[in-house]
Amino acid sequence: MSTATRARRYRDVPAALIFVGPAAVGFLTFYLWPAIRGFYLSLTDFSLLSAPEFIGLENYERLIGDHLFWNALLVTLEYVVINIAVQTVFAVLLAVLMHRLTRSMTIRSIVLLPYLIANVIAALVWYSMLDYQTGVVNQLLEWLSVDRVAFFGETTTAIPTIALVNTWRHVGYTALLVFAGLQAIPKQVYEAAAMDGASEWKTFWRVTLPLLRPVMALVLVLTVIGSFQVFDTVAVTTTGGPINATRVIYYYIFEQAFARFDFGYASAMSFALFVILAGVAYAQLRLTRASQSDLS
Known part of the structure; x- marks a missing residue:
């Protein structure tokens, strides 16, 4: 130099x-x-009414034996699996349709519109639409001679309903991320596949998806971490019920901190969740080989 x-x-x-x-x-x-402060508080017995008292790893020992914590983690995992699976499939489908059929800014704006609605507003609108007694969806089901469904009121349907509501809100944003990745794929690759006689289906599986791997890795990391952070939809609809069926990990941490004022234990759960998410993100990046591209 x-x-x-x-x-x-x-x-x-x-x-x-x-x-x-x-x-x-x-x-x-x-x-x-805040992260450093939170880790320190996780080693203390702390409420707003008294100064932090150092207790070492007692909060983490309590966490290991807390069945509500593990139940909240499993409920959150169920939500993440449903949300990510449905959202990813529909996002890729929307992105491919926009890429192949139209690149209109108007279409992209319409696709992104649900994401621009505040999460609380979207949750309350769907909560009203899916209400067992007065919701328009159940009225339609009754008109079709189908039994009404307590979408938010049954243990078997509450989490899938919340997951699908948030899928509806976020799928447009995810689709635009995938769409941006599709635009980066050279047209010559598709022309070469067409000359080799590859069908649209084979082109999608053998060309499009492999070349989208770095983008899909980023999308999956962002959506998985975001899904683990679900809170507001639960807070304004089910508040953790029925019978802990929707008490996701963020809502449980919120209850411990701001309902029971057990900030030390809430901090311990927060730090444990941070470690879990860091491990999940690292595993995703390694398994998807996000740093590699088939275009190179």
Whole structure:
């Protein structure tokens, strides 16, 4: 590296710091420091009425024997599996349809529209539509001579219903991420597949999906982490019921912290969830080989 090049790079450092500085301050203030503080509180017995009292790993020992914590984790996992499976399939389908049939900005805006609605608003609208007594969906089912369904009131249907409501809201955003990945695939690849006599179905499985792997890895990591953070839909519809059927892990942490004021134990669960999500994200990136591309 020449002296002139090195000097030019050093001259760029102040400008780079100006752009990076606000984001770095925000990260340190709202992410790193709260994370460190939260880990410390997980080692204490702390409520708003008294100062933190250091108790070591007692909160983590309590967590291991807390069947409600493990039940909340299983309920959350059920939600994640349903949400991710349905959302990914429909997102890829929408993205491929937009890529092959139309690239209209109007269509993209319509697809993204549910994502622009606040999650609480979307949850309340669907809660009203799916109400057992007055909901338009159950009235339609009754008109079709089908028994009414307590979508949010049965242990077997509550979590699938919440998962599908959030799928409806987020699928458009996920589809646009996949659509962006499709646009990065060179047209020559599809032309070569067509010359080889590959059908649309084979082209999709042998060309499109393999070349989408880096994008799909990113999408899966983002959607899985986001799905584990489900809270507001549960809070405004079922509040964890019926019989703990929808008490997801975030709602359980919220109850411990702000209903029972057990901030030490809530912090321990939060840190445990952080470790779980970090492991899941790492495993996803490794299994999907996100850093590799078949285009290279």
